[in-house]
Amino acid sequence: MEVGCLLLFRTLSSPLIRPPLRRHSWPVPSSPLLRASSSPPPLPSPPSAYPQGAYRGPKPRRDLVGDWVSNNDGFVRSLPIFVGGLSLLAVLLNRAFSGIAPVTDASSSQSRADILTLALAVTNLLSGLVWLSIRPKYISPVVPQGVDCKRINSKIANYAVLELLWAWESLSATTCCRSLVVVHGGFCLLQIGVAAESLTEVGEAVAVDVHKLIQSSVYRNVAESGKQSYLANLSLYPAKSELPFLPTTTQAVILQPLGNSGIAIIGGDTIRGFTDLDQAWITLIAEKLDVTLSKSQDN
Amino acid sequence: MPSLSRASHVSAESSTRGESAREMERGCGTILGGSIPLLQPRRKGANSLFPRSSSRRAQNRRRFAGVRAQDRNSQQQQLNLSVLRFTLGIPGLDESYLPRYIGLGFGSLILLNHFFSSSSSNVTSAQLRSEALGICLAAFSTALPYLGKFLKSATPVDRSSLPEGNKQIFVMSENASVTQKEDLAWASYVLLRNTNTMSVLIAVGDVLCVRGYWNMTEDLSKAHIVEWFKSQIQQTGFHDLEDTLYFPQKPDSDSQLGRMLPKGTLSLLVQPVLSTSTPTINVTKKTEGFVLLVSSADYAYGDKDRAWIRAVANKFQGT
Numbered sequence: 001m002e003v004g005c006l007l008l009f010r011t012l013s014s015p016l017i018r019p020p021l022r023r024h025s026w027p028v029p030s031s032p033l034l035r036a037s038s039s040p041p042p043l044p045s046p047p048s049a050y051p052q053g054a055y056r057g058p059k060p061r062r063d064l065v066g067d068w069v070s071n072n073d074g075f076v077r078s079l080p081i082f083v084g085g086l087s088l089l090a091v092l093l094n095r096a097f098s099g100i101a102p103v104t105d106a107s108s109s110q111s112r113a114d115i116l117t118l119a120l121a122v123t124n125l126l127s128g129l130v131w132l133s134i135r136p137k138y139i140s141p142v143v144p145q146g147v148d149c150k151r152i153n154s155k156i157a158n159y160a161v162l163e164l165l166w167a168w169e170s171l172s173a174t175t176c177c178r179s180l181v182v183v184h185g186g187f188c189l190l191q192i193g194v195a196a197e198s199l200t201e202v203g204e205a206v207a208v209d210v211h212k213l214i215q216s217s218v219y220r221n222v223a224e225s226g227k228q229s230y231l232a233n234l235s236l237y238p239a240k241s242e243l244p245f246l247p248t249t250t251q252a253v254i255l256q257p258l259g260n261s262g263i264a265i266i267g268g269d270t271i272r273g274f275t276d277l278d279q280a281w282i283t284l285i286a287e288k289l290d291v292t293l294s295k296s297q298d299n
Numbered sequence: 300m301p302s303l304s305r306a307s308h309v310s311a312e313s314s315t316r317g318e319s320a321r322e323m324e325r326g327c328g329t330i331l332g333g334s335i336p337l338l339q340p341r342r343k344g345a346n347s348l349f350p351r352s353s354s355r356r357a358q359n360r361r362r363f364a365g366v367r368a369q370d371r372n373s374q375q376q377q378l379n380l381s382v383l384r385f386t387l388g389i390p391g392l393d394e395s396y397l398p399r400y401i402g403l404g405f406g407s408l409i410l411l412n413h414f415f416s417s418s419s420s421n422v423t424s425a426q427l428r429s430e431a432l433g434i435c436l437a438a439f440s441t442a443l444p445y446l447g448k449f450l451k452s453a454t455p456v457d458r459s460s461l462p463e464g465n466k467q468i469f470v471m472s473e474n475a476s477v478t479q480k481e482d483l484a485w486a487s488y489v490l491l492r493n494t495n496t497m498s499v500l501i502a503v504g505d506v507l508c509v510r511g512y513w514n515m516t517e518d519l520s521k522a523h524i525v526e527w528f529k530s531q532i533q534q535t536g537f538h539d540l541e542d543t544l545y546f547p548q549k550p551d552s553d554s555q556l557g558r559m560l561p562k563g564t565l566s567l568l569v570q571p572v573l574s575t576s577t578p579t580i581n582v583t584k585k586t587e588g589f590v591l592l593v594s595s596a597d598y599a600y601g602d603k604d605r606a607w608i609r610a611v612a613n614k615f616q617g618t
Contacts, residue, residue: 069450070450116408169610284492
C-alpha cells in the first residue's frame, strides 16, 4: 500500500461513543487511584521543591482513602467478613444475655430490629466473600533463560530502526514481554531481548531461520487468518519447537501478523501475562510497524 | 495440532490493516471540513465480564462445543477469576452497588422500627443496642462500593457517555512534516480507540494535533483553531510539566483549564513527552511536549492505560 499524501474520506457512520452502558459486575472496581507503586507517581512534588518555570497549574487532590485501601488490599478485602461475622455474634449474644426468648417472630420490635441487623450483617459477609473471590491470582514471572541480544538488520532505513526500537521499549516497559522478533519481507529485521543460547557458540543467541519459520505451521496459521494468535501458556503447545530462538522458559507468546508480509513474535515471562488491553495495543502497533516497514522496503 | 488462535476484539472491529494506514494518510493530506472522520467505538469487548448467565455447568457445556469457544472462556477467565458471579439479572442494575441500596433501605427500616416502637411502648436497652449496631452496619454497607472501587482487581468499567455541546474536530498544524503528520494522526487515533478517551491533544515542539470532541463555540477555520489552542496552552503552562498529571475526578472548571476542556470532562491525563537528550548546563528543559487526554468517565485511566499512554508519548521523543 503506497503511503503518500492521499485524500481519504470516511463516511459518517455510527457515532464514536456508544450510549452509556452500565456493566453488570459485582463489584465495579475502577482502576485504583494514585498510589505508591512501581510506576512513577502521578502527583507532582510539593510546591516548595519547584524550580523556576515549573508547572504551576491546578493539581489533583490527594485521595487518602483510595491510597489507604490500595495499600492494604488484603486487609480491606477481608474486612467486611469480619464486620459481618462479629455483628452476627453480637446480635445473638445481645439476645441471649438480655433474657429475651429466642424466638424470631416479627411481632416484637426487638425481633424486628434484630432481623434487620442480621440481614445487614449477612450482606456484609457475602460482600466480603465476593471481594475475596475476585482477588487477582498472582502468577510469578519466570526468568527467561538465555542471552541478551540486539540484532538489527542493516538493510532497513534509520526511521524504521527507530520505530522498531520504540516498539521494543514500549513492549518491554508496559507488558511482560522479554523477547521480540520481527520478520518482514522475508528477512529477520529485529531480534532483541532475551534469546535462546546457541549450542555451538556459547554466549551467542540462536539466529532466526526465516525460511524455516515461514514454512512452520504457526506462521502459516497466523498468516492465513491474519489475526493475532496468543499462546497464553507456551508449555501446552507443540508449536514451541518451531520457535527455537525464544528462550526455553518463555511462558507466553503472542504471534502478531504484520500485514501480509511479516510477523512479530513477542515472548513473555508470565503465563497469561498479556492482558486484553496489551493485545489490543499490540495489534495497533503492528499495523503502524507494517506501514513503516513496507515504506522502508519500497525505498 | 494447529495452534489456537484468539480473535482479538480490536482486529474484529478493524477491517483490514489499512485502518491504521488510512489514519496516517489522512493525517498528511488535507482535511476538508465536511468529512470529519469518525472512529470506531473504543475497545468495549475487552472489558466484558464473564457472561451473566454462565455458571460452572454452562462452562462445561461450552467446552464440548468447540475448541475455539473454550479458548475464549479461558481467555476471559484470565481476567475474571471467580467461579460464580452474583447477579440478579436485572438490566440496568449495577450489582456492585447492592450493599449500598441494602444498607440505605434496611437502615431506614431500622429507624422506622425505632420510632414506631418508641411511640407505642418503652424501648428496652437491648433493642437500642441492636438498633445501634444495625445503623453502624448500614453505614458501613453504604460505604462498601466506594471502598471496593480502589481494590486491585478486574477491569475498569466503560461508563463513559458522550456529553452534549461538543463538536468533533481533527486539526493539525500546517508546519508539520509528513512523517510527523502520520505519527500524530496514528497516535491520536490509537489513543482514542484503545483508551477511555473522548478527546486528545498532542503538542510536540510547535506542532499541534487536536482530535475528538472539543468545546468549539463558533466555527473557526483550522488555522484559527490551532492558534486558539496554542494560546490556551500557553496559559495553562503544560509545557513545564515534568511528570504525569492525572485528575481522576473533575478538575476545577472555572480555572483556565476549564475553559479549554470540552464539556463533560471527568478525567484528565497530561503526559509530558520527556526528552532523551542529556540536558546541558544552559538548557534545563526536560520535556519536548505533552499529550493531553480527556475522558467523560471518572477514574478512566488505570495503571496499564497510563503505561501505554507513556509509551505512545515516547514515540515523539527526539522529533
